[in-house]
Each structure stands twice: as structure tokens, then as C-alpha cells.
Amino acid sequence: MTTVSCGIDFGTSNTSVAIDKDGEISLVPVEQSHVTIPSAIFFQRTDNKGVYGRMAVNLFLDREQGRFMRSLKRVLGTSLMKQGTVVNGVSMNFSAIITSFLEHVKNKADLTAGQEIEHVIMGRPVHFVDNDPEADIRAQAELSVIAKRIGFKHIDFQFEPIAAAFAHEVRLSGEKLAIVVDLGGGTSDFTVIKLSNKYIHKPDRTSDILANTGVRVGGNDFDKELSLSAIMPELGYRSTYGDKNLEVPIKQYQDLAEWSKVNFLYTTKLIMQTRQILHQSHDKKRYSRLLNVLEHETGHTLLSAAEETKIALTDHQQHKALFDFIEEDFSITIKRDLFEKSIHGEVEKIAASARQCLQDAGVKKEDIDLVILTGGSTEVHSIQTEFKRLFPNAAIADENKLSSVGLGLAYESRNKFGNNGFH
Template identity: 75%
Template sequence: MDTSSCGIDFGTSNSSIAVDSNGAISLIPVENGSVTIPSAIFFQQRDNKAVYGRVAVRRFLDRHSPEGAGRFMRSLKRVLGTSLMKQGTLVNGASMNFSTIIAGFLKQLKDKAEAQVGHEISCVVMGRPVHFVDNNPAADAQAQAELKAIAQRIGFTHIDFQFEPIAAAFAHEARLTGEKLAIVVDLGGGTSDFTVIRLSNRFINKPDRSSDILANTGVRIGGNDFDKDLSLAAIMPELGYRSTYGEKGLEVPLKPYHDLAEWSKVNFLYTPKQLMQVRQLLHQSHDKMRFGRLLTVLEDETGHALLAATETTKIALTDEVIHNAVLDFIDPDFVIPVTRGLFETAIQDEVAQIAESARQCLREAGVNSDAIELVILTGGSTEVRSIQDTFKRLFPNAALADQDKLSSVGLGLAYDSRAKFGSTVKI
């Protein structure tokens, strides 16, 4: 009889699903052969139908075609545990709650996995950050409860959770020979999480790994925060950020710029009230050219395109010392040169907090950095040069493993689903 369970990594930036089907664990191709899909949704204006992933991104960026009209969303994971879950949002004029929106995204992952294995999957281990919300246990518990309710809503009947860095460790463990003391560095779009854990391929099928997990820590800082830092340091000043207006030389309101630099807040800027305020300030602005660009972005609703250009710049600065951010959707010849040094200065406070969370994990585990034999890097933000340099300094004697940065959590969650559910549920 067929048995199946799965692991779902619902990430702030990217997501994946892996299955344990009759003892064979594998990642499911979820978009054009890729085992990861951007956590992005686009609701078409003509019928409010949702498309997902790379298709959603392409539809949104192709704003000049009929298919490009609609509502784009990213970073939905960051809404869990916040008041926005209850408030909901307008999608092409129709009120929609975020549980419905997230459920649609996760359901299409489940459907693809079930099509691959040929039957319904009822068991899931959902990945979760160590902290959905920092320093707020009630909101953290609420976020997990909301995600569990969504999993039940799309048809899962047996649901468990695992910390994402632990899942990443499980994925790497299958390739190990011998025993290693490891720290997992999981830097995603919304959170940075750490686990100190003893790993061995002999431990893979142990039903209880609590004795091997020495400590977990996390902080709600990730790649999206790097995007925001870079945007405020390099991009927003060219849109009038911190410019002045009026006879008294007052600084323009900063909130629109901060919201425009966050994926989860951009859509809330496109209101008549906000447009009216910016138009009024433009008349009194001391830098009408730059401040006028802010109005152009709000009128054309190109905030997500602005963030996409910022993210592209961030990624390019991994290999390039200087990158030209092309913002031709604001003005045909608008290009901003951005240096890696500026980027690294902009994110230095966040990098310091990330490093401190890793050191806290060591303290809670009761081990010195010299004792760590393996550093497992997972999540797209571990590509950032200053992050790599920081962890090489913290663990100079450890080997670095960074295979499958975007998919190891999903794979590890499937290993965990096998350990937790085994063959107890028959399909």
C-alpha cells in the first residue's frame, strides 16, 4: 500500500516541497523543472485568478501588456502572527484575507506533489523559523497556529512543525560519514536561524533527536532587510529621501520611503491620501527632480519593480565591486551606480546582530567556536560576501557546506516527516 508524507518549506523569498514516498525522499519539481519556486503571487485584474512563482513575477514586471494588470504580492510569510492576518487586504477591488492568499500558494505546492506520487498526501512537516516574531511568544505561537490552520484548510490531516535550521541539518546529514558537531546558518528572506547539532548518517532514522540538538536561536533579520538597507542607502536618496521642503527646511516624511523599501508594505502606499500628500509636498520641495521620482513611482505603482531592481543589485554585488542599478521604468536614462562597499556599510548593523545570534547559539549549547567541525550554510542570503566573511572568521577551523542553499530545508523536512510519521498513515 502507498504511504506518503511530505515537508513544506514556505519561505519568505522561495518555497519548496519534498516527499517521502514508499521510503524514497525527493524534492518535487514545482515550476518548469525547478525544485524551488519564488514565494510570489500575482492576481490578474481581469478575473482575480492567481498565478504563482516566476510566472507571477514576469506578469507583474510586464506591466505594459494586458496580462500585466493586477495585484502582486511577496514576503507573505512575514504577515503571519501580525494584525494584518485579521485585517486582510483589497485584491483588485475585492476584499481577501491573508489566510486565503497563503492557502492558495501552498495548495498549488501540495497539488504538484500529489500529481507526482499519484495519490493524496495527508501528512506534512511544515518548516518554521526559530522566531516568527522576535521577543513576542504570543505572536510567535499565533503565527504557528495560523500556518497549521492553513495546512488543515488545504487538506492535510497530520501536521507537525520543525525549525528550518534543524531541517537543513537533516538534509546534509544524509551525505555525512562519521559524526560531526555542526552549526546550521539558515539565512532566508525574513529570518536568520541557527542550530548547534550533532550529526551522523547513523542518526537519520532516530525518531527522537532532542539529545542531538544542543541549541536553537534566531533573529527576524534576513535578505529582505538587506534589500531595505540597500534601498535606503543607495536608491531612495535619488527619490528625495531625507530631502527638505518649505520655508523652514523641514525633512520630508520618511515613512513612505521605508514602506517602499519593504516587500510586504509596498501595496499599502497606493492610496489617494498618500498621493495627495506627495503632490502637495512636491510644490514645496527643495529637490523637485528627485522628489518627483517618488511621485512617479506611486502614480505608476512601480514600487515592486523598484524593489526587484534593488534585489538584483544586491545579488550582483556578490561578484561585482560596482553595479549599475537600472531604473528605466522611472525615467528612460535613470541609472544609479552602487558599490559593494556602500552595501556592506548599509547592512553592517544587521550582520552584527546575525553574528551575535550565532554566538548566542554557541553559548546556549555550551560549546566554543573551535569545537564546531562543520558550518552548514543555507538560504540565499548566505551568498552575501560580508556574511560569508563573518562566518569564516567565527569558525576558522570548520569545513563549510553550502550545497542546495535554496532547497535543503524542504528536503530535510521530508526526512523529518519520515521519522515522525513513518508508515503509520496509509493512503
């Protein structure tokens, strides 16, 4: 039997897997006919059984009883991995939660391959955790343990932007100097690389990769900044209470605006504290909305509205976001310029990391022939504008935004493992 290998792009927001079978690289339908699956799990309250992807999102939005989780990749390498969390009254560690999601994805790949796949290239960001090499090593090790646990015997890793480059290289003629701009939900990664369709079967591409940089800023951070600037003020953010005109605690607002932290807010202690402050609030109408969200555990619904607004503002100058799950007829009209202003600092961090990549590679921006945009966050208007400004002479390639990393990882798996076991 020929060796079937695969590449798995476990993303903060979405996950894809591609297989190399009989020399053919193809994406696996991971959820019905979809070749990407939201990196989301819903644990049903009745039996604590995990439901994944779009189905998980839908169960959650339909207000089914249970626990919804997203952005699990951001937990890798952090203290939360050891800490774990309580799911429907049962203590669970994050390693087991991530294992259950990735096992679900691997089962789809095995089914498509018609055999159990033992060889994998896992994608990874340039930095799982910024400015913390030990946490970075720990995160990769944790992902490697999970890959072994779900049945992979031969495991290797590749930076996600390099994988995206490999996916685009197939269609190139002649050599091009490219920068890959990979903007996911949790990280933004960059690679300056020499590409040509003549290089596709080279087993070692080290000499073609000129530099890698990355920063822990992504689409989830855009959601957070948009939420804090446009939505949270309508829930009493930055309002005051009591005789001394103290500002209300801001930590719960910040956690409520971050996908990976929402689940930790629904504690009796915090709800009691919020009720006490409400009695002394100078803006009871707005602050009572915060209490409503905490009591009804609708933080993820709130963040989904922020994400929908971000996506809507890609094509429109303004968007009316509905929050009727908090209060009847409650909506906020949000303008694109407010969104762009709120994420200005994040866009600058992303651009700075791209400029650093050029500097590390020893090339000028004028030398770049091709800009490869991958990841959903590259759709954001400010990002498009910034990278067209940075590279006015380069061609822009942005097809397969959500699946190019998975495809590229499968090309890498073919080169690494071949058809007769691995080299």
C-alpha cells in the same frame, strides 16, 4: 497503499516541497522543472485569479494589470492577518491568500506522489516574530489552520535550521558537531546539533540538538537597507521642503523599501500629500521620482532592482542599476562597499544570534567541525566573510542552498510518519 508524507519549506522568498515515497526522498518540481518556486502571487485584474511563482513575477515585471504580492510569510502572527487587504477592488484576508499559494504547491506534490498526501512536516523559523512569544504561537497556529484547509490531516512542525541539518547528515561519516546557519528572506536561524549518518533513522533527535536561536533579519532586510542607502536618496529621501526646511516624510520611503509593505502605499491620500509636498520641495527633480513610483505603482519594480543589485554585488565590486521605468536613462551605480556598510548592523545582529546559539549550547566556536550554510542570503559577501572569521577551523557545507530545508523536512516526515501512518 503506502503512506506518502512530505515536508514543506514555505519561505519568505522561495518555497520547496519534498516527498517520502517508497523510502525515497525527492524534491518535487513545483514550477515546470524547478524544485523551488518564488513565494509570490499575482492576482490578475480581469478575474482576480492567482498566478504563482516565476510566472507571477514575470507578469508583474511585464506591467500586466493586477496586484503583486511577495513575502507573505512575514504577515503570519501580525495584526495584518486580521486586517487583510484589498486586491483589485475585492477585500481579501491574508489567510485566504497564503492558502491559495500553499494549495498550489500541495497540488504539485499530490501529482508527483500519485495520491493525495495527508501527512506533512511544515518548516518554521525559530521565531516568526522577535521577542513576542504570543505572536510566535499565533503564527504557527495560523499556518496549521492553513495546512488543514488545503487537505493535510496530520501536521507537525520542525525548525528550518534543524531540517537543513538533516538534509546534510546523509552524506556524513562519523560524528560532527555542526552549526546550521539558515539565512532566508525574512529570518536568520541557527542550530547547534550533533550529526552522523548513523543517527538518520533515530525517531527522537532531542538529545542531539544542543541549542536553537533566531532573529527576524534576512535577505529582505538587506534589500531594504541597500534601497534606503543607495536608491531612495535619488527619489528625494532625506530632502527638505517648505519655508521651515522640514524633512520630507520618511515613512513612505521605509515602506517602499520593504516587500511586505509596498502594496499599502498606493492610496489617493498619500499620492495627494506627495503632490502637495512636491510644490514646496527643494529638490523637485528627485522628489518627483517618488511621485512617479506611487502614481504608476512601480514600488515592487524598484525593490526588484535593489534585490538584483544585492545579487550582482556578490560577484562584482559595483553594479549599474537601471530605473528607466521611472525616468528615461535614469541609472545608479552602486558599489559593494556602500552595500556592505548599509547592512553592517544587520550582519552584526545575525552574528550575535549565532554567538548566542554557541553560548546556549555550551560549546566554543573552536568545537564546531562543520558550518552548514543554507538560504540565499548566505551568498552575500559580508556574511561569508563573517562566518569564515567566526569559525576558521570548520569545514563549510553550502550545497542545495535553496532546497536543503525542504529535503530535511521530508526526512523528518519519514521518521515521524513512517510507511504505515504516523507513530
